[in-house]
Amino acid sequence: MTEAVGAGIPNAIAQLADLVRIPSVSWSAFDPADVQASAERVAALLTGTGVFDSVSIARAPIGESDTLGQPAVLATRAARNGRPTVLLYAHHDVQPPGRDADWETLPFEPTVKGDRLYGRGAADDKAGVMAHVAAVRAFAEVTGGDFDLGLVAFIEGEEEFGSRSFSNFLQQNRDALAADVIVVADSDNWDVNTPSLTVALRGNVTFRLTVSTLAHASHSGMFGGAAPDAMLAMVRLLDTLWDAEGSVAVAGLTSTDAATPEYSEEKLREEAALLDGVRPIGTGEVLGRMWFKPSVTVTGIDAPSVDNASNTLLPSVSVRISARIAPGQTAADAFAALERHVREHAPFGAVIEVTEVDMGDPFLVDTSGWAVGEVTAAMHEAWGVPAVEVGIGGSIPFIADLVRVFPEAQILVTGVEDPDSRAHSPNESLHLGVFKRAVLSEALFLERLDRRG
Template sequence: MTSTPDSAVLPGSGIGVDALARAVDARMGETIATLKDLVAIPGIAWAAFNPSELARSAEAVAAVLRGLGLDDVRILSIDDGGTQGGPAVVARRPAAAGKPTVLLYAHHDVQPPGDARLWATEPFTATESVGRLYGRGAADDKAGIMAHAGALRALLDTLGEDFGVGLTFFIEGEEEAGSPTFRAFLETHRELLRADVIVVADSGNWKVGVPALTTSLRGLVDATVELRVLGHAVHSGMFGGPVLDAPTLLARLIATFHDQDGAVAVEGLVAGDTDAVEYAEADFRQDSSVLDTVRLAGTGSIADRLWNKPALSVIGMDVPSVELASNTLIPTARAKISPRLAPGQDPASAMAALAAHVERHAPFGAQVSFTPGEQGRAFAADTAAPAARAALWALGAAWGTEPVQAGMGGSIPFIADLTELYPQAQILITGVEDPDSRAHSANESLHLGDFRNAVLAEALLLARLNAAGQA
């Protein structure tokens, strides 16, 4: 933490880094204990899981927010054309005259735990070990909830009634299921959620000890490709040779998506601007766990390949399993492809380019169908905006080191909805994860030192906005 004198940090506010740090630290044991309680609730928004646990998770979050003295706390969901949304928690604290309103986003639903044999601890029993907290949702994204809550608690403990920034907590309950009713929820509650600044606490930092503000996100589309080569299955010994089976031809089609360097070779997918941030190959290999013998795909810097160029992955295939294999020529095979799009790429044009590529490269005259799926726009932050400058200052002050302005290879499709419905709002994407947090994987964890800094950084950001008045 920096040792800048309180009076020089936030002019006119009567509060600074040191005082807020003391307030955060005084409550950190309580904050972590509450986070552990939230981790214990397996709230999963997928249809195959018990919805009562998701409801219990929402109730627990609502209780946390009521414990902060917030009177207007609601649990809301909508039915969007037959799709019942997960329970979101919305809590409001009105702004004082001349002060901005900040929307604090996180999500309380989590990924399924997966194979229990891969976990070193019980997934829904938060366990501390060597400075980290292990458990499903410990990082993604129940720590985001508690970063918001901890920041407000520190501000109330230090500024009290002098803290006049309006706050709206929006804790979503279906993010890990793809936020199917998010847009409809925003449209239904547009005025309830309106804000001058939006803080989305669902990203990560550069590495342990080095904070980051996420300044760009890749967009995404996905699609299902089905290939048919036979009217029905036939004996591989009697007909194999003149006829190639569907899995083989699907593999040949999939191979056309990349060139010899492993770069995406779909005509019409664009690359963004070159990024100035350096991401050392050795660091990337360690962070990603890629095997030593595997050559990295693509050309250019690692940062550009991750953030500013398209990527395309095959995330699922429908073919017979090895266990159920027989000597049969398979007539059909399917694959789900998941391209990530560079900032500046229109998702609709990307989807059209993929469909054209599949049709153009259908191997051996096989019948190929292309079924479009999800679409999400990329995001590029305005880092010159006042809230972004305040956030970068707060991150540096909390960690005591210069923050990185980093892109993220992943996508948060609902950011495009926020941008469209609230075009005047400044959107900040922050987070608590680090490269070893393993979100969505077994042994998900949170670095507790960086979590403390994230709470402090958000408190400093809000204090800065409070001192400055309108954002």
């Protein structure tokens, strides 16, 4: 298997680069034709493995509306002779690139520098897509295509936009997606030399918060100091979300007590790129803050730019709030606490509007099933060191839907990223050595499952 994976890696990297060139941003403000083109490319890659009975591109409605979500790719091969079925999940859509000026290379022009491939989606999660494709290819080569393991590939097209049609897609394709084991290749590894199995994920609540104080803009010299402008109100309101240590100060948001591996503030400083003199925020164990406590981040703001600023009091200001929710609390309860907080803490009687709400529940993996032993054994063989069970501060909200629809399936959260992949950020990259070992881990895992009765 090692030989088959190694021989296929150059082609897999080249095809990953082709995928990265497609700007498949699933957000509503971007061209959906690019997401369609990405889906078609993924479908061709899965068809090219020669192992699936069917490969199709499908969409499902968002909620109860007639609006369809972005295209997903679904490929299936039935199990034989009592073998299990494994579902391989990844997503082919990507985050917006941001400003080209913030990138050292163009975001949709994949570039190899040293041992890393740079580009938007190079790690999150087109590398996950290609890890599945390359692992299936190697597995098929070693078995000659004559295997009994059931295979399903589900490559989603809107994970970065909240997986809004995901639940309906599961219901519409329930029989095709049914599996004994679900591998979600959308997480990271402890470092470039140590694999991880993600066993805890925070949930998320995001919303647009608009603060208004005036019916129209007014002269800042004529009325400043008496009329409250929206920026002043927004700044005062946002400051109530945290205490002096930077910990979340929203009543009703909860934490979870759980042990974490050793992780120093020095390592945090290096991996999170803290500037000299900047102190970490929060209290308690560093990983506990990121895995098992809530956080609140302002990820965007709509206000005049500095270059376009005029001497006026702003009537309204909007921000995007992104909150991460600790395991043990539902996203709905967390959102209720956040909404209550911003309304109760509005300064100067400012008008508060909360819109564009997205929620996803946190997740704790049940590690008692047989699949965990199989995947960690495969990881150990591929990487040469034991896998570390980790929590992740990020969120994969759709896992709660998978648990609801397929309660008997064992869910394994793996990935091809590492602490310097910078997913969602400028200069996102994939460590090519990690990619090769992730492919080998999955191919060995498939081989092990094919031997199970």
